[in-house]
Each structure stands twice: as C-alpha cells, then as structure tokens.
Amino acid sequence: MKDIILKAENISKQYRLGQVGTGTLRHDINRWWYKIRGKENPYLKIGDTNDRSTKGTSDYVWALQDINFEVERGEVLGIIGKNGAGKSTLLKILSKVTAPTTGSIKSRGRIASLLEVGTGFNGEMTGRENIFLNGAILGMTKKEIASKLDEIIEFSGCERYIDTPVKRYSSGMTVRLAFAVAAFLEPEILVVDEVLAVGDAEFQKKAIGKMQDISRGEGRTVLFVSHNMAAVKSLCTKGIVLEYGKIKFVGDIDSSIEYYLSSNFNKSADLIVDRIDRKGLGNFQIVDIKKLTSARNESEIYLSGDTIIFEIKIRNHNKIKIENLRLDFGLNDSNDVRISWFSTSLFEKKYIFDELEDIVIKMEINEIPLTTGIYSLTSNLIVNNQNEDWLPNAVSFEIENGDFFKTGKAIIEKQGSFLIKHNFTS
16 A cells, blocks of 8 residues: 555646736636636636746746646655746645645645745744744644754754854855754655755755655655756655646656656757757857767667767858857766766867858767766857857767677666776686
8 A cells, every 4th residue: 555645636826927916806806706606717717838938828827737646655756847847836835835726735744845045934033043933833842842953953064153143144054954954853744945056065965865864764755856967866766847837757766857858958950949048149059960870870869889970060140250169068967967078179170161151060979988878968169269159958869778898798787877998807
C-alpha cells in the first residue's frame, strides 16, 4: 500500500493581468451569483495559457491548469521548469499561502515552507524571536522550540547576530536562519523554493545534506524547486516537469531531467525566429546549426566513438567586413554542468571574411569520448572584438553507448561523463 502524504487534485490557478486581486466588484458579484445558483464560475471558461513571451488575447491567464499528482512519505519530489512555468505558484498553493481557483490539496501533517528570502520573518524582531515565531506558526510548543534552539542557531551559522533584528541581516544570513528553522522543527513536509541559490556554496552543500537526512534518515517528505540540475539530481527521487502551467512529464528524477533538458534544447532550426534568450549586439547571429555524421547525414543521436560535425551558419545582417571572428562553444551535460570547451581561438587560422551575408563554419569532433546522455552546446560569437551573439543551449544532441574502445563491444554501463582510452598490461 502506498503511504500518500500529499495529494493535489485538479489544481488550477487563474490571475487577472494588470489588476490587484481577482478583478472588479462586478466580477466578484457575478461569481457569487453563479455560485448560489449552483452554476460554474463563468470566468473559468476564459483565459490564456501562461506563456510570458506572447501578448495573448485575454485579461485572464492560467498560471496553473489541471495539476494532479501524489507524493509518498519520505519521497523527495523535484519540480522542474523554466521561469514562468508555474513552479512557485504551485508551491504557494501547497503551502496554503494562496488558494487555488479550482481543485484541492490533501495533506497529512505539518508543512514548512521556504518560498522566498525572509518569508514569515518579522524584520523588527531578533533572529531568536523569529525562531520562536516561526515555530509557533508551524504548531510547535514553546518547550519543543526551546529544545531545538541550540541546533538551529549552530546550523544557521548566525550565532553572533542571533539577538540582532533580522532587518539588519544579509539575504544570505536570512535564508540560512529560515532554512535552519524549517528543517529542525521537524515538519512532515518541507517545501523549498529556489531560495538556496542565495546562500554560498558551503551552505548549499550543508542544506542539501540536511534535506537528504530529513528524507532518507527521518522518513520525511521534501518538495524541491531549483534551476540547478546537479542539486536536483543529487537530492530528488522523483520529478515533475511543468511547462506553461501544465504537467508535461512525471517520472524518476533522471528521466525528468532528461525530458526537461531535451525539450528545452530542441529548438526550431530557425534560431533567429524562436530564440529570444540570446544576448549581444546582434549585427552577426547564428541562424542555423546542422548536426552531421561523418557520412554527411543529419542525425540527433550519435554513438560514443563516432564523429559528429556541426555546420554553423552565421548571418552578417549589415554585410560588415569581418577582420577577426572568434566562435566559442561550451559543452554542458544533462545536469547543465560545463564539462568542456571548444574555440576557434585555440588554432592559428584567422577567420577573415568580406561583406558576405551568410558565413558557414564547421566544427568536427572525432571519436566522441562521451557516455550515454543528452548534451548541449552554448555558443558565443565575437566579431571584430565585439560580443555579437551569445546563445545558451544553441544545439543539443544525444549520445548512446558505442564501441569507443574498438573492442567490438559497446559500453554497457554509464560511469561519469567521459571515456578515456587506456590499457592494462601484466
């Protein structure tokens, strides 16, 4: 039997753009009139999908739509998605900070939340007083809080300032203390938004270790939102991928990360139209990247040990003469961690072009030394010593196990990210 500690059923959240609250008094009266007659809220039938990059046709937007999932006791759920996907809205609903427009949340036990820096803290009160305040909000008695007080203060690393008003804390100190309170007051469900990004590397490692202890050692449940895929992968056991307020994928954490990154990387071939996340002057832009095999066939999947050729088309929008061109690529793994780097600056060849409209440069990687997984290249184009076009995750490709060592056998296990040729003798 599953031990379900949290269940979301048909959760949707609608907002009215440009307004404080849900709309005008007329709208509220209209909702009330429909409700007492036993009819559906008329405003549930309208509204746009939550795509922040488009203008839309309605004053209403669905931040979340038809969200259904279950979380078992002791499970660590990673909620993944781009900015504006609805992650923080979902956590606020789960934490009962805001109510859903439709649907219900069923939970068993106390829920402690870290939604943003300083949430629930009174700036005029000291750190010590805020510990007791937060504990009381979570339903702890004064005696229970006092028994944990020394551990909380020690873990936070804020002992010297514990009797100083919180308004004088830095954002890092505030989140340290908030996390320590939430973790040590033993909630059945701990909800953590992107707040750990505020802390330093030492505290992030410490916090992730504590969350692992909470879930694995104490059997408590953690809901974790982060854009740091390495942290999500190390901590979470299950994942949910959100896109435009809807659940697109539910599965184990490795599969969830792979789905999120692959859907994020697979952009249209026309990079000039679909990519609004690029930076640079824009006189020169990468408009197309073809992925070719050694036989010049296009492909999405390559075997370790194979050759992959990238054919990069650069558009010279103003037909400016190129005196010096530099093209860099950063290679990221499926956790979005940089694992290698390629650059034209490492070679003696000078890239000089006349006033051409389109320029094509090829990059070839021989005997791909990568293990199975999805990888991406982030590009940076510098022309005439000016930053023209930086494009995150410009192109992605998938590697499957191949005969990298030329033994006639494909590699069976995935160990790390790289394969290194080696030999044994006796």
